[in-house]
Amino acid sequence: MKIGLLGHGVVGSGVTKITDSCKVKKVRRLEVTRILVKDESEMTDQRCTMDVEDILSDPEIEVVAECMGGVEPAHTFCARALEAGKHVVTSNKKMFAEYARELLELAKENSVSVRYEASCGGGIPWMSNLERIGRLEQVNGFRGIFNGTTNYIISRMEETGAGFEESLAQAQSLGYAERDPSDDIDGFDVRYKTTLSALKAFSIYVKPSEIPVYGIRGIRPEDFVYAKKNHLAIRLFGTGQLYSDCAELWVMPVMITDMDVFADVRSNFNALESSSATLGRAVFIGQGAGSLPTAHAVVQDLLDIYQGQDSLIPELRRIPVNNDVTPMRFYIRTEKPEFFAGISESVEGNVILTKEITVAKMDDMMKACGDESAFAAVVMK
Numbered sequence: 001m002k003i004g005l006l007g008h009g010v011v012g013s014g015v016t017k018i019t020d021s022c023k024v025k026k027v028r029r030l031e032v033t034r035i036l037v038k039d040e041s042e043m044t045d046q047r048c049t050m051d052v053e054d055i056l057s058d059p060e061i062e063v064v065a066e067c068m069g070g071v072e073p074a075h076t077f078c079a080r081a082l083e084a085g086k087h088v089v090t091s092n093k094k095m096f097a098e099y100a101r102e103l104l105e106l107a108k109e110n111s112v113s114v115r116y117e118a119s120c121g122g123g124i125p126w127m128s129n130l131e132r133i134g135r136l137e138q139v140n141g142f143r144g145i146f147n148g149t150t151n152y153i154i155s156r157m158e159e160t161g162a163g164f165e166e167s168l169a170q171a172q173s174l175g176y177a178e179r180d181p182s183d184d185i186d187g188f189d190v191r192y193k194t195t196l197s198a199l200k201a202f203s204i205y206v207k208p209s210e211i212p213v214y215g216i217r218g219i220r221p222e223d224f225v226y227a228k229k230n231h232l233a234i235r236l237f238g239t240g241q242l243y244s245d246c247a248e249l250w251v252m253p254v255m256i257t258d259m260d261v262f263a264d265v266r267s268n269f270n271a272l273e274s275s276s277a278t279l280g281r282a283v284f285i286g287q288g289a290g291s292l293p294t295a296h297a298v299v300q301d302l303l304d305i306y307q308g309q310d311s312l313i314p315e316l317r318r319i320p321v322n323n324d325v326t327p328m329r330f331y332i333r334t335e336k337p338e339f340f341a342g343i344s345e346s347v348e349g350n351v352i353l354t355k356e357i358t359v360a361k362m363d364d365m366m367k368a369c370g371d372e373s374a375f376a377a378v379v380m381k
């Protein structure tokens, strides 16, 4: 099966490393014949081209594997590949979270498939397991640690008492965090992955901008002091819960008991949990990023296509997001504790523990408060 690879960076070069060297017979049938690169200096392989038409107009190429990143031109190239009757595999969470509905429709119209295992959970077989569970029963919930960079920062602060800036700098020096870390620390990366998990688990498409997001930019050592005193651990979660007429979806730091399985997930690991009727809770832990783990997921998708296990393209259901269903308590550290008087159960200095309120209510209050330095977390006891 001939494959056109778009992008030869961290993930793309991992893909050729695996497909070029793997001795497994079926994997040897996956032949990357062209590689799209951006400039002359990257033309290190005779398969490299700087002209995408060499891939999109090549009738022998059956699959396009997109590992370029960014929204454009990745989205246009994937759309054109599908229109040309080629299957698409992508590792690009940002592009796919924004354009999943359009690209899935295009795939259906052209009787090809789109697979996106690597875009969510990196090397962890998360999407494929949601798909497998969904063959038997409805996945009714998911939650977990979707971002290794923030988990590294949080667990380092937890273990050493170090500050946020210092831990972020350490994550950057280890190559876990980008020079512009906003997508990670403000929770946007987890929001893309929450969109994609809801798509696979619930067959609904929710634009990332519809999902409330709180990151860890405002986290401080005193939050860990509070958590430890109360036998809690802090983690950044993406979550989804399906009801008959709506879905709750949000991204936010959580305080979980220090006995919870997620409290043991440290450093840059990811851990993702699904829940469904007969399987119950199932947790998947592993490397959510990195060249070879992520490339492994891309190659698994390629193998599924080669073996004819095309991704089932589901009928999308029209179920709205509603975060006004489940009441929970929140920890809020803010310079304006008096603003939250109406929803406070207890106040200690600038730390509030709220009464039971919904995410929607909490989100309204946080926005109206306008304290940029505030830090909020769901308390899950």
Ligand SMILES: NC(=O)c1ccc[n+]([C@@H]2O[C@H](COP(=O)([O-])OP(=O)(O)OC[C@H]3O[C@@H](n4cnc5c(N)ncnc54)[C@H](OP(=O)(O)O)[C@@H]3O)[C@@H](O)[C@H]2O)c1
Binding pocket: 006, 007, 008, 009, 010, 011, 012, 036, 037, 038, 039, 067, 068, 069, 070, 073, 091, 092, 093, 094, 118, 119, 122, 288, 289, 290, 291, 294
């Ligand atoms: N790295 C991970 O661990 C990981 C894990 C899961 C998912 N992902 C996702 O996988 C995708 C790729 O990530 P990555 O880490 O491999 O990024 P990367 O190292 O920056 O690689 C992307 C490559 O694509 C090239 N490229 C960009 N636009 C291009 C264009 N128009 N034409 C040809 N080449 C182009 C880039 O060239 P220039 O450098 O010259 O721009 C770069 O070499 C992203 O969507 C990312 O979110 C990454």
